[in-house]
Amino acid sequence: MTKTGKQKAVFIDRDGTLIEEVNYLSRLADLRFFSYTNEAIRILKENGFLIIVVTNQSGIGRRIFEEAAMHEIHEQIQIDLTDPLDAFYFCPHLPDGGCDCRKPKVGMIEAAQRDFQIDLESSWMIGDKAIDVETGFNAQIKTALVLTGYGQNAVKQLQRKPDLVAEDLLEAVKSITNFK
8 A cells, every 4th residue: 555545556568578479369378477477476466566467459359369268368377376466457459449448548547446446656557568658658657668578679669768678577576666
């Protein structure tokens, strides 16, 4: 809890940030964690952060895979992690679908705010794409870009500088938990 009585949160992109990037991940057999994912999640939990995954999943809208396959992957992530994540929010819509939930819009973060008492001033968005950084800016929270997944290319696409650029999720988490 923060001074406001609300909880600080870290919003984490899924593919390329929390787990390895697999184009349109739809099979449990293709789910791969980074070697440091469990440690990063443990550090966040020990420091009192809610951990909320926010992920665009247009493969559902493109009919590449069913929503049930994505939920199965999220369930397996929870089983495989030592410390459970607090929530998963996803956007199944196509990039040109005009919805309010697809990153870089903030619909998923707003939904999390309705479900949890979140102190945005103490919260972060971590991802490997420019849209993740833009989502953080749009939600008026601190931002971290990781260089895993699409992160190396995202650095070149950034229109605004994130608060933090890190090699990976663990490095970002270590910086955030020491961030003043």
